[in-house]
Amino acid sequence: MDEIGIGEVVRRSGVPASTLRYYEERGLITCVRRQGLARVFSVAVLEQLALIGVCRTAGFSLEEILLMFSPDGRPSPNREMLAAKADELDATIRKLALMRDDLRHAAACPAPTHMECPTFRRVLGQA
Amino acid sequence: MDEIGIGEVVRRSGVPASTLRYYEERGLITCVRRQGLARVFSVAVLEQLALIGVCRTAGFSLEEILLMFSPDGRPSPNREMLAAKADELDATIRKLALMRDDLRHAAACPAPTHMECPTFRRVLGQA
DNA sequence: GTCCTACTTCAAGTCGGCTTGAGGTCAAGT
DNA sequence: ACTTGACCTCAAGCCGACTTGAAGTAGGAC
Numbered sequence: 001m002d003e004i005g006i007g008e009v010v011r012r013s014g015v016p017a018s019t020l021r022y023y024e025e026r027g028l029i030t031c032v033r034r035q036g037l038a039r040v041f042s043v044a045v046l047e048q049l050a051l052i053g054v055c056r057t058a059g060f061s062l063e064e065i066l067l068m069f070s071p072d073g074r075p076s077p078n079r080e081m082l083a084a085k086a087d088e089l090d091a092t093i094r095k096l097a098l099m100r101d102d103l104r105h106a107a108a109c110p111a112p113t114h115m116e117c118p119t120f121r122r123v124l125g126q127a
Numbered sequence: 128m129d130e131i132g133i134g135e136v137v138r139r140s141g142v143p144a145s146t147l148r149y150y151e152e153r154g155l156i157t158c159v160r161r162q163g164l165a166r167v168f169s170v171a172v173l174e175q176l177a178l179i180g181v182c183r184t185a186g187f188s189l190e191e192i193l194l195m196f197s198p199d200g201r202p203s204p205n206r207e208m209l210a211a212k213a214d215e216l217d218a219t220i221r222k223l224a225l226m227r228d229d230l231r232h233a234a235a236c237p238a239p240t241h242m243e244c245p246t247f248r249r250v251l252g253q254a
Numbered sequence: 255g256t257c258c259t260a261c262t263t264c265a266a267g268t269c270g271g272c273t274t275g276a277g278g279t280c281a282a283g284t
Numbered sequence: 285a286c287t288t289g290a291c292c293t294c295a296a297g298c299c300g301a302c303t304t305g306a307a308g309t310a311g312g313a314c
Contacts, residue, residue, distance in 0.1 A: 016272090016273080018272070018273055018274080019271085019272065019273085022271075022272060022273090026271095035280095036279070036280055036281080037278090037279060037280075038279095038280085056271095061270075061271090062270080062271075063270090
C-alpha cells in the first residue's frame with residue numbers, strides 16, 4: 001500500500017500532525033485525497049518531508065522552500081534560483097565547517113586567551 | 128582607540144543598534160562602560176558579533192550561543208558541550224553538502240521525474 | 255541658552271513557525 | 285445504540301528574535 005493516513009505519516013516522519021496540516025495549508029505538501037474528512041497521503045510525502053527538513057536545517061524559510069520545490073517535491077523549473085541557493089548553501093557550509101573546526105579546537109584547547117588563538121580567529125574573518 | 132560607540136559598532140558590523148541592545152540584554156555581549164547613558168564597546172565586540180552571526184547561521188539559538196560562549200567571546204569551559212555541538216554541526220554540514228549537490232544537480236538536470244533520480248534521492252535517505 | 259545629533263529606556267508590536275483547545279465527524283467494536 | 289479513537293476545522297495562543305515608537309538625556313556647535 002502506498003497510501004497512508006496522517007497518523008502513519010507522524011509515526012514514520014516524526015513530524016507532528018499539527019505541523020503536517022500547517023504545511024499543507026502553506027502549500028508545501030498535499031494529500032492525494034480525503035477519506036471522509038481524513039487526509040490520505042502518498043508515501044512519497046515522507047520524502048518531501050525529509051526534503052523540507054533538510055531545507056529548514058539549511059536555514060531556508062517555508063516561503064523559500066515553496067519557491068524551490070513544488071508540493072510534489074519536484075524542484076522548481078527556475079534553474080537560476082536553484083543554482084543561487086546552491087551557492088548560498090556553499091557559503092554557509094564553508095562558514096559552518098570553519099566553526100565546527102573551531103568548536104573542536106575550543107573543546108581541546110585549554111588556553112583562556114582563546115580569542116587570541118589564530119585557529120579560532122579564522123572563522124571571524126570569514127563572517 | 129579600541130573603544131567605540133554603538134554607532135561605530137553598527138557601521139562596522141552591520142548589526143542594528145536595537146539588536147545590539149537586545150543582545151546585551153540577553154547577556155550575549157557587554158559594553159566596557161557607559162559614558163553618561165551611552166554604551167561604550169570594546170572593538171572586540173565586533174569579533175563577538177561575527178561569532179554570534181556564524182552561530183545563528185549554524186542554527187543555534189541565542190540561548191545555545193550563551194551556553195557555548197561567555198559574553199567576552201570565550202568558549203564555555205564545558206568541553207563536552209562544545210564537542211557535542213561540533214558533532215551536531217558536522218552532521219548538519221554533511222546534509223547541507225548533499226543538498227547543495229542536489230540543488231546544483233536539479234538546476235542542471237532537466238528530468239521532470241526528479242524524485243526518481245538517484246542523485247537527488249541520496250539526501251533524503253540521510254535525513 | 256537652545257538646537258542638533260547621537261544616544262538612551264521601556265513597553266508594545268511584528269513575523270515566522272508552529273501548537274493548543276474547543277467542538278465536530280466518522281468508522282469500527284461491543 | 286453508544287462509546288471509543290482517530291481524525292477534522294478554525295481561531296487563538298505562544299515563542300524566539302527582533303523592531304518600532306514615544307519620550308527622555310547628554311554633549312557639542314552656534
